[in-house]
Amino acid sequence: xxxxxxxxxxxxxxxxxxxxxxxxxxxxxxxxxxxxxxxxxxxxxxxxxxxxxxxxxxxxxxxxxxxxxxxxxxxxxxxxxxxxxxxxxxxxxxxxxxxxxxxxxxxxxxxxxxxxxxxxxxxxxxxxxxxxxxxxxxxxxxxxxxxxxxxxxxxxxxxxxxxxxxxxxxxxxxxxxxxxxxxxxxxxxxxxxxxxxxxxxx
Numbered sequence: 001x002x003x004x005x006x007x008x009x010x011x012x013x014x015x016x017x018x019x020x021x022x023x024x025x026x027x028x029x030x031x032x033x034x035x036x037x038x039x040x041x042x043x044x045x046x047x048x049x050x051x052x053x054x055x056x057x058x059x060x061x062x063x064x065x066x067x068x069x070x071x072x073x074x075x076x077x078x079x080x081x082x083x084x085x086x087x088x089x090x091x092x093x094x095x096x097x098x099x100x101x102x103x104x105x106x107x108x109x110x111x112x113x114x115x116x117x118x119x120x121x122x123x124x125x126x127x128x129x130x131x132x133x134x135x136x137x138x139x140x141x142x143x144x145x146x147x148x149x150x151x152x153x154x155x156x157x158x159x160x161x162x163x164x165x166x167x168x169x170x171x172x173x174x175x176x177x178x179x180x181x182x183x184x185x186x187x188x189x190x191x192x193x194x195x196x197x198x199x200x201x202x
Contacts, residue, residue, distance in 0.1 A: 019099030023057045026198040027096045029121060030189065032105040033114060033168065034131030035160045036146055037138035039177045039185070043131060044105040046186035051101060054190075056199055059095055060103045061088060076157045082113055089117035096121050101198065109165045124196075129189060130171035135160050137178050 020027050030047065032040040041062050051058045067074065071087055074080040085108050095102035108114050118126040138160065139147040150158035157163040168174075173192050175185050193199045 016097045016099060019097075021099075023099050024200065025056050025099070025101060027099045028101055028125045028127055028193075028198055029092045029096060029117070030101065030103045030127050030129055031092075031108070031114065031117065032103065032129045032131055033108045033171075034133060034177070035135060035138045035165055036107060036158075037141045037143055038131040038133035039182070040105040040107075040131045042182055043129075043175070043177070043185045043189070044103045046182050047189045048103055050186055050190050051199070054199060056101055057099065058101045058103060060105065061091065063106045076155075076163075078110075078157065078163070081109065081157075085110075085113040085117065089120050092117065093120045096125055101193075107159050107165070109159045109163065111166045111168070114168070127173065127192070128168050128171040129173040129175065130168045131175050131177050131185075132167070133177040 016027065030044070032044045034040050044060055044062070048058050048060050066088060067084070070091070071084050074084050085106065088104055088106060092102050092104050108117075114128065118128070120126075142148060146155060146158065147161065149155045150161040155162075159165045173189055175188060177185060190199075
């Protein structure tokens with residue numbers, strides 16, 4: 001008998017809608033995807049700061065931070081990248097169930113993995129935010145020196161260099177992050193949330 005046969009889903013007395021109602025917001029996953037150095041974490045942080053000013057309940061999940069704890073021990077092989085995103089998807093789903101707006105900033109290079117996270121939650125609870133920054137711009141920034149190491153063969157399976165990045169085909173929010181300010185990029189996300197009733201920014 002497998003362990004799964006001994007597991008039974010436990011229903012909560014308090015619903016997701018009830019949790020969200022006292023927060024005066026519609027919970028969702030803001031999934032920031034893009035190359036390393038594209039500005040995902042920077043923009044996600046700016047968006048969360050704006051949401052805090054609006055007294056919204058949020059939490060930001062960042063790729064490096066999560067790999068220091070929950071996903072410590074996972075490599076950057078394609079297999080482990082898939083598992084990395086699967087775990088983050090499940091954690092993000094829990095935040096949505098709590099009535100929270102969760103911001104997840106991960107390269108998440110594969111379309112199928114992002115699609116699987118989308119399917120974990122209800123329709124409109126997954127908002128893909130494509131931080132579309134040209135590779136040459138990301139490599140020029142290289143804030144962590146990772147592109148240089150990848151070009152020198154010191155890092156294997158590096159997205160954009162030795163491992164592919166599959167850009168979103170129909171992201172809900174598309175930010176061309178080349179010549180746009182962080183403020184304007186973040187406001188674009190806030191405008192989307194406000195227009196579609198996730199928040200009240202008045």
